Amino acid sequence: MTSIEYTKVSQGTVYDPANGVDGQVRDLWIADGRIVDAPTDPAVRPARVIDASGLVVMPGGIDMHCHIAGPKVNVARKMRPEEKRKGEQISGTSNTHSGTMGSVPSTFATGYKYAALGYTTAFDAAVPPLGARHAHEEFDDTPCLDKGFYVLMGNNHYVMQSLQRNEPQKLKAFIGWLLAATKGFAPKLVNPGGVEVWKSHQAGNVSGLDQAVDHFNVTPRQIIRGVAQAANELGLPHPVHIHCNNLGMPGNWETTLETMKALEGFGGHITHAQFHSYGGGDGDENTFNSKVIQLADYVNTHPNLTVDVGQVLFGETTSMTGDGPLGYFLSKVYGGKWFSSDTEMESGCGITPIKYKNKSLVHALQWAIGLEWYLLVEDPWRVVMSTDHPNGGSFLAYPQIIRLLMDRSYRRDVLQTCHPMVRERSTLWDLDREYTLNEIAIITRAGPARILGLTDKGHLGTGADADITIYTPHENKEIMFEMPRVVIKSGRVIVEQGEIRHTPIGKTLHVDPVYDHEVEPDIQQWFEKYYSIRWRNYPVDISYLHESAVVPPRA
């Protein structure tokens, strides 16, 4: 036993909500990249001691919904040179690559910036299966993070065909096959059915859950219900991640509520809920208002549901989405350059620059609605911090959001700078709730780990990955969270006070579901009829993953 090399994080004030530790002074022992029990032999000394006395210790942060790799992210990088020259310049050093920022940082810069913020795990939220190999290649150039991605399947032809023909066993096998072929992590539905309509009609989309998708004659409700059931039956660690129909439209809260109901009790995650909680109608800005109370109430009473917020921050950013018709809508609203790409059999994509202004009623309401979500979901284990990076703003805004949640007087100060009508159209001014450090630890690491089914992450119990962030306490929580004192990844110090020390590439997290392989010939027959690449060249070989880990099914 004495040959084991230990690191000890000594006497930190530990927040480990998954294990019921709420601000108690503890030692943490690390060996072989994991948290271990303290050695029983008192003579054993650690090879390295990190003195955390007076400092706050949490598990490494987990971003469960961001856009950091793959085809559309890279298109956005290419499309926006103008914001890079005026943005922060990332110079190379003796142990780091150079890079560029703007709203869509280059790969290495993405890894370094997440790490320096105390985040050690991130999931890209929307990868078209045909571009999966590309996402894995970028992951290999995105250091300091464990990573995975969600696979777009809400407009997949085989999914819709299986539902149309009432073949749930084929659907289930297909989801398993597709996740295995792409080395992805979870099924993602983006505007289910709506993107397919966009492909075949000018400004096409579905208007609600019960409008049939032409050619396939299935409804968004059937897609949501069918995929949720199949994914839950497959025991996937994160069964289904849903970007609802009608994103951004006044009055869309009813669509969102119907989506929650369509799950019929199956586990499901509603992403960037902020963009889906609007009252009003007919595209009239004057009727736009918050419906978070109604939706949060439904979430509070339905334990099968979880959400992340998709907080909007004021400033310039880039909208990027697998929701093709949304991209078209936004490009018309903003009038700037617009990228759209339809991927055969699978998905769409829309990208356009956007700017959120605090003096705009709509934008300020979006900001307030995001904060309402954090404050109105009673159980912090079921609401997760996200900006839908870069859609609502950069992940670099997380410390600012933490301050907004922990300090109601600051929150009200900011609200007073916004369009005056926001106080009438939302409940934010009246919400007194302030988050505790323990609750922040839940919504930024323990909660997302649980929602994603990552048993080795988001906590500091024995056997957990030794991904640890140590903060210097400060009254201003934005200052406290924007530059951790030390960040540890797999037991190794990777950042000290903003300086990158080591750049491990990190693991790719994926699933390897058990599915009915007898359905494969049927899938192959369908595939060979309409795809433009060969069946054998579609699955991503394991050699594309660097270090990787299969996340097991839920027990």
Next chain:
Amino acid sequence: MTSSSIDAYAATASIPGELKVIQDATCTFCGCVCDDIDLTVKDDHIIEAKRACVLGKAWFLNHHNDGRASCHIEGKPASLEEGYDRAAKILTSGRYPIVYGLSDSPCEAQRVAVSIVDWIKGTIDTTTSVCHGPSGMAFQGVGEVTCSLGEVANRGDMIIFWGANPAESHPRHFTRYSLMPKGMFLPNGRKDRTCVFVDVRKTKSAKAADIFLQIKPRKDFEALWTLRALAKGIELDPELVLRETGVALSAWQDLMHRMKAAKFGVIFFGMGLTMTRGKHANTEALLALTRDMNAYTRFAAKPNRGHGNVSGADNVVSWRTGYPFGVNHSRGYPRFNPGEYTTSDTLANGEADAAMTIACDPMANFSQPAREHLASIPLISLDTKETPTTRAATVAFTVATYGINTGGTVYRMDDVPIPLRPAFQSPHPSDFEVLTAIEERVKKIMGITE
């Protein structure tokens, strides 16, 4: 670098006299990147390339391992180790080193090349800057409405080629993607599509057209704006249109009528648009027209990219630096300025003092001043064969051929990444191996610990 995808489907050693068949091999000759080729190999020679086009057959069947040394220094055969050392020394001694080419290398090798440039604070540029670079710039101005090639096959009922000659440059374009396929929504294939060619001359491709519009040379911009005006219902002077474009207004009106009536239109454009007068302004007009058309129906645009992995080069350089080509690192961070950091310009301005070229031949096709400057500075070249550039190089590496001898990943012209299934082994190292060995030495010299 932990990537091993370069070896995902590595070639096995040939057994003398025995046939081996490689199914679903990928042809990297042009941007079509056909991945349905069945190669029959005998004694390190491809004797059949099933389904390959005339260009692909030539690419595969004419390939053979030659007796050339893998490394030459100053024209004399040398060991690889000596070559790596000398190359690293050249790259790290330069004050303005440039690396150029990349479009006929797999992504795995491209990534190493960008790393080297990052460590030496050099400039990286790809052959994009001399083909569809203007398209990349236009893209940054207006964006792009596009789709994958399978989407064209399944939905494209109106196919327009502008300044492109796929019959000669991308021979399977028509049959695999754009005209002939029986797609999901086009069960009768070619009969369900309308094909239009717009060009300054009647190329071999124009035979495939239902409608051919021969415009005046150097008048693409005017022709595209004519269509933009007609899309918006703006009245135009027939005499002016005819004089400026060489085509009658009625013909343009007829085309616009058909474009609006189409369900899913696609415009493929080539270097006939991007490298003629107006360059990126032409492409901007075409991309804007495509965007305009989406107010009436669905329309997409797509550059017909030439080299097998030029799209991969755009992607790799973009994800690592944020910019697609012409990227300078002299200040320690990436900066983008086409016209300055694009290699043909850098060289013509007499600015670089060391260079490495990968899978390209600037000594054969750059301007006289650029060639003269390149010949005057230390040069490292990586190529599969002897070329004017390798002959001018201080250190010349002969490398294995991607897709035939070595594996890795290439991006089709629509950015779909496709793996390579090489046929037989080469006595030469891959460009990935050469660049990795050079990078190791560069890092040591520069004190890089990453």
